[in-house]
Amino acid sequence: MSDHDIRRDGTGDAVVVGGGLAGATAALRLADAGVRVTLLEGRPRLGGLAFSFQRGGLTVDNGQHVYLRCCTAYRWFLDRIGGTDLAPVQDRLDVPVVDPARPEGRRLGRLRRAALPVPLHLAASLATYPHLSLAERASVGRAALALRALDPADPALDGVDFASWLARHGQSPRTVAALWDLVGVATLNARAADASLGLAAMVFKTGLLSEPGAADIGWARVPLGQLHDTLVRERLAAAGVRTETGTRVKDVTRAGGGRWRVGTETETLDADTVVLATAQRETHALLPEGALDAPDRLLDIGTAPILNIHVVYDRPVLRQPFFAAVGSPVQWVFDRTEASGLTDGGQYLALSQSAVEHEIDAPVAELRARYLPELARLLPLSRDAEVRDFFVTRERTATFAPTPGVGRLRPGPRTRAPGLYLAGAWTATGWPATMEGAVRSGLTAAGAALTELGRPHEHPLKETA
Structure with a gap:
């Protein structure tokens, strides 16, 4: 059998590099089509930039993530991992x-x-x-x-x-x-x-x-880690995907015969298909020579930060699930009390602050002095409440920057190298850097790979096929 036939019969292996939403989506779709898949993630968890961590007795999301009813790809993803009921959409905007x-x-x-x-x-x-x-x-x-x-x-x-x-x-x-x-x-x-x-x-x-x-707005009523790590791991395992976290990929090279070789710090994997579902700079570093016409364009795709401010009060101060503010440095505020596991009668609010280049590195004390008085202006009930905890999470490269001209820099899923594909919210999805864009990129990259493998498949979203 020729090397071309090995790829076309669809029985070869695939390696997906990156365990965020794009990579998990690509791995699931490839596995669902019968491809043997290994997923490699450098972090000790899956979920990319939508994850949770423990702080004392709280389970904290690194930032508030929402989606809309029109986000059909992310809704497909939730259904595929069994998480739809855990992240419902409001009945009406x-x-x-x-x-x-x-x-x-x-x-x-x-x-x-x-x-x-x-x-x-x-x-x-x-x-x-x-x-x-x-x-x-x-x-x-x-x-x-x-x-x-x-x-x-x-x-x-x-x-x-x-x-x-x-x-x-x-x-x-x-x-x-x-x-x-x-x-x-x-x-x-x-x-x-x-x-x-x-x-x-x-x-x-x-x-x-x-x-x-x-x-209409949807958001997780449980920690993001339960969705994007725990449930995803379970579904990947059920689909037969080998998942390795804490595994950094060092290089992606030709293995000869049209195959690919993915090197990590502990092993080398050969595969017919590789999907790079990593951030643009990491992807640039891993790209083999000649894979893109102008690879340095990836470095011209800027990034934008998101600041998340977390406040725990000793009593309820907000009677609604969330609100937005104008005429204030506060942007969006969400009640994360139940999702975090807080059960002592207090209330935990998360402030999501986008496009805040001027504040992303501000000291916590400075942010506390700025935002607690603003919350008191917005929420009269907070004026007499005790602040039990105030902390900050910072995603300095949370999204790609959607600046004018960025569209010409975003590559599609296919590269010039057969068997090598790109995924990530920063690729040419037509969407900004959202969970929806990440999932769409994973679906599209996997679909392109399945086509090249000769594996019959149907795109789960007709409008993105």
Whole structure:
């Protein structure tokens, strides 16, 4: 049998490098199609940048992660690992938005949808949104209609920043801050001035202007580690995947005969297929010569940080699962009490702070002095509460930076080297750096590998096939 036949009959081995959502997805899909898979992860756990750790008696997520009903790939992933019931989606979009600078009685607004077709599903909410003037609300409607007409896949949009487009469509700085950035910062990890119009258009068209329920929010009611590590390990094992954590890959080289050799600190594995599901810089370091036309472009894909602030109070101070804030350095606040295992009558809140390059390295004492008074402004019940714990988690390279022009830098799943594929939220998924984008990249990379292997397969998501 020739080397080409070995690859085409689909019976060869595959090595997936990286155990985040992209790598786990690729490994599961390859294994489901009958390929023998080894998954290698350098960290002692799976889950990539969506994980949990222990702090005293608390199980803490490194950061708050949410998804939307339109995130069909991540919803497939949850179903595949048996986690759908552990990360439910709200029945209908409802986001409390607080502006502490406004008079009492006008501080709380809500972004919620009605049971009406697009774009009427948000019309009533926008019409009563107190954080914008009547004229600003009307301008949002006009801009939304213009945004709906854009094609996010148009390469011309990639080089334009979202803020400039919003300004040309009559959006005031207040409108950008109180509405567009409220959503955009959380989903893109960038403010409008630093975000590609193509990616912004994709987010708003898909989430808010496609189907009435597309933006309904889902999040884990259990620690992320239970989903992305424990359950994933179980499903990988059941699928026959050999999973090795704490295993750093040193190199990926040709093994001869069209096969690949993956070297670790303890062993060498030969395979017909290799999927590199690692961050862009790590992928660049592992790429064999000639695998990409311009490999250094990977190094031009910037990164953006996310800061997470964790506060444990001695009593409940928030009566809702989450809220967003405008007119405050606080962005989004989530109640993580039950998920963390806190049962002593206190309440644990997690603040998710995106696009915070200026704060990512700030000392904890400085962050405490800045954010506790802000929480007191936003949550009156916290003013008399005792702060039992205050700590910070920092992801300095949490996402790729969605800057104008980034689209031309993001490679697809195929390389010039047969049998070698790329996955990761930073690859050309059409999505920003989200859990959805990571899963989509894993599905696409595995699908490309199965096609080359000659293994019959059906893509689980028709729209990403």
